[in-house]
Amino acid sequence: MTDLLSRLLAERDWLMADGATGTTLFNMGLSAGEPPELWNVDRPDDIRSLYRGAVEAGSDLFLTNTFGGNAARLKLHKSQDRVRELNRVAAELGREVADAAGRPVVVAGSVGPTGEIMAPMGSLTHELAVEMFHEQAEGLKEGGVDVLWVETISAPEEYRAAAEAARLAGMPWCGTMSFDTAGRTMMGVTSAQLAALVEKLPNPPLAFGANCGVGASDLLRTVAGFAASGTERPLIAKGNAGIPRFQEGHIHYDGTPELMAEYAMLARDLGARIIGGCCGTQPEHLRAMRAALETVPKGPRPSLEEITARLGGFSSESDGTGEGPVRQRHNRRRG
Numbered sequence: 001m002t003d004l005l006s007r008l009l010a011e012r013d014w015l016m017a018d019g020a021t022g023t024t025l026f027n028m029g030l031s032a033g034e035p036p037e038l039w040n041v042d043r044p045d046d047i048r049s050l051y052r053g054a055v056e057a058g059s060d061l062f063l064t065n066t067f068g069g070n071a072a073r074l075k076l077h078k079s080q081d082r083v084r085e086l087n088r089v090a091a092e093l094g095r096e097v098a099d100a101a102g103r104p105v106v107v108a109g110s111v112g113p114t115g116e117i118m119a120p121m122g123s124l125t126h127e128l129a130v131e132m133f134h135e136q137a138e139g140l141k142e143g144g145v146d147v148l149w150v151e152t153i154s155a156p157e158e159y160r161a162a163a164e165a166a167r168l169a170g171m172p173w174c175g176t177m178s179f180d181t182a183g184r185t186m187m188g189v190t191s192a193q194l195a196a197l198v199e200k201l202p203n204p205p206l207a208f209g210a211n212c213g214v215g216a217s218d219l220l221r222t223v224a225g226f227a228a229s230g231t232e233r234p235l236i237a238k239g240n241a242g243i244p245r246f247q248e249g250h251i252h253y254d255g256t257p258e259l260m261a262e263y264a265m266l267a268r269d270l271g272a273r274i275i276g277g278c279c280g281t282q283p284e285h286l287r288a289m290r291a292a293l294e295t296v297p298k299g300p301r302p303s304l305e306e307i308t309a310r311l312g313g314f315s316s317e318s319d320g321t322g323e324g325p326v327r328q329r330h331n332r333r334r335g
Contacts, residue, residue: 003206004104004106004147005108005146005147005172005174005206005207006172006206008104009207009273009274012060013273014268014272014273014274014275015106015273016059016061016264016275016286017059017060017061017108017236017238017274017276017277018059018062018276019057019059019277019281019286022036023253023282035073035076035079036065036067037067037079037086037090038077038079040065040066040086040090040093041089047093048093048096050065051093051097051098052097054283054286055097055101055105058290059276059290060105061105062097062105062107062108063149064087064091064093064094064109064140065090065110066090066110066111066136068112068115069083069111069112070114070132070133071136072115073112073114073115083135084142086139087136087139087140087142088139088140090143091109091139091140091143091144092143092144094143095107108146108148109140109143109148109149109171110149111140111148111149111151112151112152113153113158114133117155118155129161130164130165133150133162133165134168134169137165137168138169141169145171146172147174148173148174149173149174150166150175150205151176151178151212152177153176153185154178154186155189156187156193156194156197159194160197160201163175163202163203163205164203166203167203173203173206174205174206174207174208174236175208176208177194177210177211178210178211178213179191179219180218182318183218184320190225190320190321191210191222191228191229192228192229192321194208195208195226206233206234207233208226208233208235209235209272209274210226210236211278212278213278214315215240216241216255216260216311217312217314217315219238219239220266220311221314223237223267223271225319225320227270227301235273236274236276237274237275238274238275238276239277240255240277240279240280241253241255241260241279242255242280244279253280253281255281255285256285257284257287257288258288260277260281260289261291262292263311264292264293265292265293266306266310266311268293269298269301275289277289
């Protein structure tokens with residue numbers, strides 16, 4: 001039987017994904033350094049509220065609270081023996097909310113990076129990465145997710161390992177990278193290179209694209225790069241709600257609902273089929289995005305000049321394909 005995401009993609013021109021997990025949980029009281037995955041068991045009502053906020057704002061798809069739910073990440077909190085449990089419970093809570101929505105809503109099992117450096121540069125072997133991702137995938141599958149959602153990946157080796165884990169779990173999957181270093185991922189991958197990598201995988205994702213990164217303009221420049229590759233695979237755009245700024249002791253994203261509505265329309269016009277937000281994106285942003293996507297007809301593919309005119313300038317001159325300087329950034333949790 002065809003999985004729900006594939007069926008919806010066949011029926012609709014676009015689907016709206018969710019917004020920020022981390023930002024929302026911090027607003028609920030999550031402390032800096034506290035693993036949000038423990039809330040799946042300790043504060044399930046808050047996780048239901050997280051999911052419900054996206055669904056009520058119009059999302060057709062939402063991600064589970066499992067971004068850091070692999071053994072390497074949970075080991076930092078002495079919870080590496082709870083991988084299966086924490087992922088399963090997160091998925092069960094998501095399944096509960098989606099099934100009560102009164103319309104088809106995809107529950108996507110969030111799978112973030114391990115936080116380790118892959119061999120040969122680091123100590124994480126392909127086999128160990130596959131094992132960690134597979135353990136997480138089985139927990140999400142047991143809890144009832146519709147699809148695995150690999151996100152914020154920087155290294156092609158880690159992307160391949162996650163793909164193999166999805167195959168071992170017998171699950172459909174989607175995969176995004178974060179292009180946050182002058183148009184490249186932290187490990188140097190360009191939009192064209194990801195588009196090529198996806199097609200070489202034995203089990204390619206249902207959809208691929210970009211999430212997080214710097215700001216909405218930069219993310220759409222990356223999406224334009226995917227489209228220029230000629231891929232026919234559905235594209236994902238999950239951009240941050242503006243640029244992060246440290247104000248009054250916490251991170252604030254300056255993107256307004258109006259800006260995110262513009263971003264959503266531009267993403268659709270560039271060819272993205274799954275459009276959502278990442279860091280800083282709250283239900284009010286999602287509502288504005290949904291309204292714009294539903295009421296404004298699709299337009300011609302925008303130029304880079306039009307993107308910057310409507311969303312603001314790029315953070316770097318390079319789109320990642322040139323030989324310009326590369327600015328290093330540290331990997332971080334999804335917003």
